[in-house]
Amino acid sequence: MSPLLDVSGLTKRYGGVTANADIVFDVNEGEIVGIIGPNGAGKSTLFDLITGFQQPDGGRVLLDGHDITGLRPDRISRLGVARTFQKLKPFIDLTVTENVIVGALAHTSDMKTARDRALESLAFVDLLEKRNNFARELSTGQRKRLELARALAMSPRLILMDEVTGGVDQRSIVGLIALVLELKQRGVTVVMIEHNMQVIMRLADRILALHAGRPIAFGAPEQVRSEPAVVDAYLGTVTDAA
Numbered sequence: 001m002s003p004l005l006d007v008s009g010l011t012k013r014y015g016g017v018t019a020n021a022d023i024v025f026d027v028n029e030g031e032i033v034g035i036i037g038p039n040g041a042g043k044s045t046l047f048d049l050i051t052g053f054q055q056p057d058g059g060r061v062l063l064d065g066h067d068i069t070g071l072r073p074d075r076i077s078r079l080g081v082a083r084t085f086q087k088l089k090p091f092i093d094l095t096v097t098e099n100v101i102v103g104a105l106a107h108t109s110d111m112k113t114a115r116d117r118a119l120e121s122l123a124f125v126d127l128l129e130k131r132n133n134f135a136r137e138l139s140t141g142q143r144k145r146l147e148l149a150r151a152l153a154m155s156p157r158l159i160l161m162d163e164v165t166g167g168v169d170q171r172s173i174v175g176l177i178a179l180v181l182e183l184k185q186r187g188v189t190v191v192m193i194e195h196n197m198q199v200i201m202r203l204a205d206r207i208l209a210l211h212a213g214r215p216i217a218f219g220a221p222e223q224v225r226s227e228p229a230v231v232d233a234y235l236g237t238v239t240d241a242a
């Protein structure tokens with residue numbers, strides 16, 4: 001069986017910065033794959049390249065064996081790949097429901113279907129009670145959930161989540177973990193960038209560790225965590241930063 005997502009040799013330079021250097025990893029259908037690495041390691045860039053928001057300087061991305069490298073973001077999303085953004089930019093003057101409908105409308109032009117899908121996603125992330133609030137009234141944790149709902153309203157088979165637990169209180173983190181497991185139960189494949197080691201060790205089937213744009217380990221969580229390069233590069237800086 002070929003992997004759902006197959007990334008090889010992905011490379012991206014911004015001026016003198018090599019944000020991604022020859023990244024190789026794959027994701028099987030139904031798997032949860034974690035991506036870790038210190039600030040600036042290239043994690044979000046990797047999502048930008050996979051989802052078409054940036055063009056790679058080299059390498060390729062296969063989805064279900066089909067080459068999707070460099071396709072436009074809307075085409076990739078229509079192939080069933082959704083993502084959340086690390087930098088949250090909800091439409092603050094729209095309601096919560098309207099924000100999610102915008103996401104759903106990427107996949108259907110039928111307003112009723114879009115609204116139904118939006119409400120379903122909001123229920124899934126436990127934000128239904130805020131559906132008529134303006135997005136600007138939401139806390140950080142609630143905005144993260146809104147961002148997740150927006151992505152889920154596209155009914156993806158693969159979702160890329162960029163630090164959904166960042167800046168979220170401990171109680172909400174427990175809810176987010178349950179949510180990711182529920183997604184897996186429903187057959188959605190998940191790739192998640194995550195700074196919280198406890199969360200990622202608990203959830204991931206496999207972990208890719210990046211450092212300065214390069215892949216330094218890829219495998220089972222315990223194996224990656226004990227990799228000397230990871231301990232040096234990642235755990236060291238996280239402890240320093242904490």
Ligand SMILES: Nc1ncnc2c1ncn2[C@@H]1O[C@H](COP(=O)(O)OP(=O)(O)OP(=O)(O)O)[C@@H](O)[C@H]1O
Pocket residue numbers: 014017018019037038039040041042043044045046086
């Ligand atoms: N659009 C861009 N233009 C110029 N440089 C960029 C751009 N996106 C990323 N970079 C640079 O590429 C490198 C990797 O950035 P990236 O955002 O991918 O890291 P990250 O691992 O997601 O970091 P963080 O944990 O802080 O989110 C950084 O040096 C960053 O400044």
Ligand SMILES: [Mg+2]
Pocket residue numbers: 043044045086162
């Ligand atoms: Mg990032």
